[in-house]
Structures are given as structure tokens and as C-alpha cells.
Amino acid sequence: MIDFILSKYNYWIYIILMMIGFYAMIGKKNLIKKIIGINIFQTAIILFFVSTASKRGGTLPIIEHAHGHAAQSVHAAAYINPLPHVLMLTAIVVMVSTLGVALAIVMNIYRRYDTLEEDEILKLRR
Amino acid sequence: MRALALLTVILTGILLCFGTQDMPDWGDPNSPASVHVSPRYIEKTLEETATPNVVTSVLADYRGYDTLGETTVIFTAGVSCILVLRKRRRKQT
Amino acid sequence: MITQSPVLVVVIPLIAAFLTLLLGWWKKGLCYPIVLLALALSFLSSFQTLHTVITSGPISYHLGGWPPPWGIEYAVDHLNAFVLVIVSFVSLVVAVFSKRSVEQELPDKIVYFYCILLLQVTGLLGIVVTGDMFNLYVFLEIASLAGYALIAIGEDGAPFASFNYVIFGTIGACFYLLGVGYLYISTGSLNMADLSQMLPDLYQSKVVLVAFAFFMVGVSLKMALFPLHVWLPDAYTYAPSTVSALLAPLMTKVGAYVMIRVLFTVFKPHFSIELIPATAILGWMAAGAILFGAIMALAQVDLKRMLTYILVSEVGYIALGVGLANRNGLTGAILHILNDSFMMLALFLVVGAIMYRYGKREIPQLRYLHRKMPFTMAAFVIAALSVIGIPPTCGFFSKWYLILGAIDANQWVFVAVLLISSLLNVVLFFRVIEHAYLEPEEVHAGGGSELAIATEEAPFSMLMPILVAAAGIMVFGVLSGKIISTVIQFAVPGYF
Numbered sequence: 033m034i035d036f037i038l039s040k041y042n043y044w045i046y047i048i049l050m051m052i053g054f055y056a057m058i059g060k061k062n063l064i065k066k067i068i069g070i071n072i073f074q075t076a077i078i079l080f081f082v083s084t085a086s087k088r089g090g091t092l093p094i095i096e097h098a099h100g101h102a103a104q105s106v107h108a109a110a111y112i113n114p115l116p117h118v119l120m121l122t123a124i125v126v127m128v129s130t131l132g133v134a135l136a137i138v139m140n141i142y143r144r145y146d147t148l149e150e151d152e153i154l155k156l157r158r
Numbered sequence: 159m160r161a162l163a164l165l166t167v168i169l170t171g172i173l174l175c176f177g178t179q180d181m182p183d184w185g186d187p188n189s190p191a192s193v194h195v196s197p198r199y200i201e202k203t204l205e206e207t208a209t210p211n212v213v214t215s216v217l218a219d220y221r222g223y224d225t226l227g228e229t230t231v232i233f234t235a236g237v238s239c240i241l242v243l244r245k246r247r248r249k250q251t
Numbered sequence: 252m253i254t255q256s257p258v259l260v261v262v263i264p265l266i267a268a269f270l271t272l273l274l275g276w277w278k279k280g281l282c283y284p285i286v287l288l289a290l291a292l293s294f295l296s297s298f299q300t301l302h303t304v305i306t307s308g309p310i311s312y313h314l315g316g317w318p319p320p321w322g323i324e325y326a327v328d329h330l331n332a333f334v335l336v337i338v339s340f341v342s343l344v345v346a347v348f349s350k351r352s353v354e355q356e357l358p359d360k361i362v363y364f365y366c367i368l369l370l371q372v373t374g375l376l377g378i379v380v381t382g383d384m385f386n387l388y389v390f391l392e393i394a395s396l397a398g399y400a401l402i403a404i405g406e407d408g409a410p411f412a413s414f415n416y417v418i419f420g421t422i423g424a425c426f427y428l429l430g431v432g433y434l435y436i437s438t439g440s441l442n443m444a445d446l447s448q449m450l451p452d453l454y455q456s457k458v459v460l461v462a463f464a465f466f467m468v469g470v471s472l473k474m475a476l477f478p479l480h481v482w483l484p485d486a487y488t489y490a491p492s493t494v495s496a497l498l499a500p501l502m503t504k505v506g507a508y509v510m511i512r513v514l515f516t517v518f519k520p521h522f523s524i525e526l527i528p529a530t531a532i533l534g535w536m537a538a539g540a541i542l543f544g545a546i547m548a549l550a551q552v553d554l555k556r557m558l559t560y561i562l563v564s565e566v567g568y569i570a571l572g573v574g575l576a577n578r579n580g581l582t583g584a585i586l587h588i589l590n591d592s593f594m595m596l597a598l599f600l601v602v603g604a605i606m607y608r609y610g611k612r613e614i615p616q617l618r619y620l621h622r623k624m625p626f627t628m629a630a631f632v633i634a635a636l637s638v639i640g641i642p643p644t645c646g647f648f649s650k651w652y653l654i655l656g657a658i659d660a661n662q663w664v665f666v667a668v669l670l671i672s673s674l675l676n677v678v679l680f681f682r683v684i685e686h687a688y689l690e691p692e693e694v695h696a697g698g699g700s701e702l703a704i705a706t707e708e709a710p711f712s713m714l715m716p717i718l719v720a721a722a723g724i725m726v727f728g729v730l731s732g733k734i735i736s737t738v739i740q741f742a743v744p745g746y747f
């Protein structure tokens with residue numbers, strides 16, 4: 033049991049982080065807190081993907097002594113998995129873009145209603 | 159409303175914890191993700207793309223279309239911000 | 252050029268979006284022709300793709316020349332090509348409509364609006380044509396970001412409705428990404444065909460089960476399936492008319508396409524129907540969607556809001572067809588993707604024309620419209636008949652297949668739900684038609700019809716798309732048999 037918890041501890045960390053972000057997204061009333069929740073939620077997913085890439089004893093996926101040693105064979109087990117890192121570069125960009133558009137929309141809301149609390153906006157909208 | 163949100167969060171968390179039982183351990187070199195697709199990227203990157211940095215060769219060559227999509231996402235976000243934030247000029251009547 | 256047609260469908264609107272921005276800064280009048288040209292070329296490419304798929308079978312296009320699963324693959328089969336043609340044609344029709352409407356509602360943002368419109372269409376086309384799970388996520392985010400901005404520039408309540416959509420849409424997309432991550436960690440591959448071969452050995456794994464659950468919830472959020480539909484009525488009511496006419500027919504149908512792909516191509520039908528009762532749960536939520544949409548639509552005074560609740564109901568029809576999990580049900584669902592796109596297109600274009608002429612759209616204020624806008628209201632009546640399901644409009648045929656499928660599956664509750672919803676739709680549309688056509692004439696003291704109501708029909712660039720949509724409804728109804736035998740019969744997975 034202790035071994036089960038300890039050997040997969042990266043997954044427990046990301047689950048806790050993701051649930052904090054998820055609660056902030058749907059449970060809070062302030063619009064900026066919701067956006068921070070989106071950010072935490074997406075960061076936790078990125079953490080999950082990147083943690084699947086690691087290998088015990090592996091190093092960064094940059095082939096050493098590349099130029100000049102053409103016939104040297106490369107063992108995949110000596111380098112960590114590069115594919116999740118690539119996917120997460122794209123996901124980080126998507127996260128920042130979503131943050132930008134969400135903040136622009138919140139600025140538009142603030143110009144119109146002069147408040148950032150969801151219940152006050154709903155009252156003003158009636 | 160907060161109770162409903164808390165309940166949703168707890169249920170999702172329990173579902174996720176349930177799902178981690180069959181996951182490979184952290185750092186396992188024989189996990190399915192390390193064995194199926196990515197060994198070819200590491201082993202063949204020098205002969206096929208002449209780039210020692212494997213992440214660059216995957217990002218720009220093997221999965222370059224995703225990078226095109228990513229730059230389109232940035233472009234879309236930029237023009238979206240202009241579209242949303244642009245103030246309407248007062249009409250002279 | 253012909254062998255490149257799957258990619259040209261996506262790349263032409265993308266390049267045209269950049270060109271629109273650059274040339275539009277120089278001369279504003281150049282935007283509209285570029286948009287029309289790009290969408291017309293994209294439609295021709297998608298039609299060429301469908302033709303190739305019908306004559307020589309599914310296409311597999313390797314981007315960059317790398318074989319899958321190491322590179323990205325575009326796998327186009329009958330279902331793909333069918334939805335691709337629908338998306339590109341509907342966006343072309345809406346683009347023709349958009350000129351007058353955008354000039355009136357958004358006069359100082361025309362260049363940026365057309366750029367984001369093209370990017371939205373690029374995103375939707377990219378979702379449909381791809382065969383790689385992560386590539387689908389990237390294009391889903393392109394379509395989503397463009398959608399958030401397009402909705403936020405609407406009327407008074409639009410930014411807050413769009414923010415609500417941001418929250419729900421981000422949850423949906425992130426759940427989809429989480430599902431992709433879970434499948435990756437258990438198989439190591441991102442390609443749909445590769446996953447469908449590797450997953451059957453892993454059906455007992457809990458990781459795969461949780462991945463499936465997250466996929467279903469994420470796609471249901473994007474598709475606005477009851478009870479996760481709460482973002483849809485506000486977002487599509489307050490958006491500008493062109494944006495509602497573009498997003499309402501397309502975004503939900505593309506979501507339904509992704510659901511069919513995940514349920515039956517990535518996870519084999521054996522998993523989705525027998526190992527987990529996913530299709531059974533989907534069927535019950537769909538029945539709830541159909542009834543909820545119809546009942547809530549009865550309570551609305553605003554015509555556009557009523558149409559958004561009908562949209563919730565229509566998404567329920569497609570989900571019901573998928574949930575029945577037999578050949579007739581799936582045929583009805585895929586045929587309904589085509590029919591519902593044209594019905595919603597016609598309805599929202601009519602509301603856009605009414606907004607352009609009169610600026611108001613409450614149902615009691617639609618009096619005498621059959622005299623003022625005869626052709627527009629005629630198109631509205633044709634679309635209304637199709638939603639109710641009266642032959643020979645196309646809506647009848649998809650409902651017919653859905654009822655046949657429900658009878659095949661011995662689900663008499665679903666048959667009852669389908670028939671009750673048709674009755675509710677009759678009541679719904681009769682309210683509108685009564686106000687527009689049958690209001691008693693006011694007789695003035697001066698005698699005679701003093702109110703010589705002039706025909707203020709919508710301008711030609713708006714009227715032509717409305718008539719094309721209405722004609723499409725009738726034509727596809729008559730040609731339903733041919734469409735099913737050439738395309739849909741092969742689009743239904745072979746298991747059924």
C-alpha cells in the first residue's frame with residue numbers, strides 16, 4: 033500500500049492540483065479567480081503529460097557527440113521520451129492564448145458592468 | 159451552488175484516483191509510452207533529420223503540422239483580442 | 252492537385268485569413284471577395300475529396316511524408332468527407348449572407364471579423380478531416396478561441412455569455428486532452444487507427460475506462476448535450492446574427508462527429524455498447540434533451556432564443572440515433588447531421604434578415620411579416636415544416652429512420668418521445684406562423700386598407716442564401732434515398 037502510493041506519487045500531486053483548479057473554476061464567483069482556476073487546471077494537465085516522459089537513468093533527449101561520430105548507435109533507453117514534451121509545448125501555447133482571450137473578454141465585461149462578481153453582474157443584467 | 163461544485167470536484171477526483179491504479183510507475187523505462195512510438199524518434203533522428211535535439215526534430219519535422227496549428231492558435235488569439243477590445247467610435251449624428 | 256485535396260480544404264481558409272488581414276488594412280472592400288473566394292475553393296476541394304472517397308475508397312494522406320504513427324495522418328472515409336462537404340458549404344452560404352449584416356451590426360471591425368471567421372472555419376474543417384488525436388485538440392482550440400471572440404462582440408449581454416462559454420468550453424477541451432493523455436500513457440500512440448488496433452487488448456484496464464469517461468464528458472460539453480447545454484442559449488442569442496448563423500449549424504454537429512469517431516472508431520463498438528452501457532446512457536440523456544429543448548422553447552418570447560432551445564433538441568436527436576446503436580438509428584443520426592445543418596441555417600438566416608430590417612425579434616412583434624418579407628417567411632415556413640417532420644422536407648426522413656431504429660431496439664419510450672416532440676414542435680411554430688401570417692387586418696375609419704404594407708424584402712445578398720438553404724431542405728428531402736445509398740450506408744461502421 034505504501035509502495036503503491038510512493039511509486040506513483042507524481043500522479044497524486046497532479047490530481048490534487050487539478051482538483052484545486054477545477055474547484056476554483058466552477059465554485060468561485062469572482063471572474064478573475066475563475067480564470068486563475070483555468071490556469072491551474074491546465075498547468076496540472078501539462079504536469080501530468082511531462083511526468084509520463086521520464087525514465088529512470090535517462091538524460092535529456094539531445095544526442096551527445098552528434099557531429100563526427102556518424103556510426104555510433106543510439107539507445108533509446110538512455111534518453112527520456114521526447115514526444116510528451118513536444119505535445120506540451122503546443123499545449124502551453126494554447127493555455128496562454130486562452131488566458132489572453134479570457135482576460136480580454138473580462139476587460140470588456142468590466143467596461144460595461146463596472147464589477148467583476150458574477151452575482152452582481154447577473155442582477156445588473158436583468 | 160458551492161455544494162454542487164464541491165461535489166463535482168470530489169467525484170472527479172475519486173474517478174481520477176481510481177484510474178491511477180493501472181498506470182505505469184514513475185520513471186519506468188518499459189512503460190508502453192516509452193516503447194511504442196518514441197524509440198524511432200530517438201534512434202533515427204540523426205540520419206533522417208540531422209538534428210541532435212530530438213524535441214526540435216519531432217516538433218519541426220515529424221509533427222510539424224501541429225506546430226503550424228500552434229502558430230495559428232497564437233494568431234487567432236491575437237486577432238481575437240483586437241476584435242474584442244476595440245472600442246466603438248462615437249457616431250457623429 | 253487532386254491528391255492534395257484533403258489538405259487544401261484546411262490550408263486555403265488558413266492562408267486566406269492572413270491575406271484578409273493584410274489586404275484589409277490596405278483596402279477594406281477587399282475582405283469580402285477574398286472570403287468568398289477562399290470558401291468557394293475550400294468547398295470545391297471538399298467536394299473533390301468526397302468524390303474521390305466515393306469512387307476509390309477511403310483516403311490516407313500522410314502529412315510531411317512520414318508514415319503514421321510517427322507522423323500525422325489525415326484519414327478521410329465516408330463519414331469524414333460527408334461532414335466536410337456540409338461544413339464548407341454552410342460556411343460559404345453564411346459568408347455570402349454576412350456582408351450587409353456585418354456592415355450594420357459591426358461597422359468598425361469588419362477586417363478583423365472576416366479574419367476570425369475564416370480561422371473559425373479552418374478550425375472546424377481541421378477537426379473533421381484529421382486522423383490524429385492531438386491534432387484534433389489543436390484545431391479544436393483554434394475553433395474554440397475564434398468562437399469565444401465572435402460571440403463576445405454581440406449585443407448587450409454578449410461578453411458575459413461568452414465568458415460562460417469560455418469556462419465550459421475550456422473544461423470540455425481540457426477533459427478531451429486528459430483523455431488523450433490517458434490513452435497515450437497506456438498505449439504510446441496518438442493515431443486513431445493505431446489506437447483502434449492496440450486498445451482491444453487493454454479494455455480491462457482502468458486507465459482506458461477513465462479515458463473513455465473523460466472523452467464522453469468533454470465532447471458532450473462541446474456538443475451541448477443535455478444536461479451540459481447551459482452555455483448554449485445565452486451564447487447564441489446574444490451573438491451577432493452572422494455568428495449565430497455560422498456557429499449554430501456547425502459547432503454542435505462537429506462535436507457530434509467527434510463523438511461518433513471516439514465511440515465507434517477509436518473504441519470499437521463492442522466496448523461502447525456491450526462492455527460499458529455508454530450508448531444506453533447516451534440514449535436516455537438524448538431523450539431528456541429532446542423533451543427539455545421543446546418544452547423550454549415553448550416558454551420563450553424572443554424568436555432567436557426559441558431557436559437555440561430547438562437546437563438543443565436537435566442535438567438530442569443526433570445523440571439518440573447514436574445511442575440506439577443499430578443500423579437504422581445511426582443512419583438517422585448521420586442523415587440528421589445534414590438535415591439539421593440546413594434547417595438551423597435557414598432558421599437563423601431568417602432571424603438575421605428580420606434583425607437587419609427591423610432590429611427586433613420578439614414573436615408578438617412579427618406582425619404582417621408575410622406581406623413585408625414574403626420570400627423570407629416562406630423559407631421560414633419550409634424550415635419549420637422540416638423541424639416538425641413533414642414529408643417531403645428532409646426532416647421527415649431522418650425522423651423516420653430514428654423511429655425505425657427505436658422500434659428495432661424495442662425502445663418504445665424513445666418512439667413516444669420522438670412523436671411527442673413532433674407535436675410540441677407543431678405548437679411551437681404555429682405560434683410564430685400565426686403572428687406572421689394570420690393576424691387580423693386593422694380596419695381604419697377611413698375605409699379601405701390604409702396600411703398599404705409595402706414589401707420591404709431583405710436585400711438580394713441576404714435573400715439568396717436564405718432561398719438556397721430552403722431549397723436545400725426540399726432537395727435533400729427528395730434525394731434522401733440516394734444520399735443514403737451512396738454515402739451514409741458506408742459511413743455507418745461495419746459492425747452494425
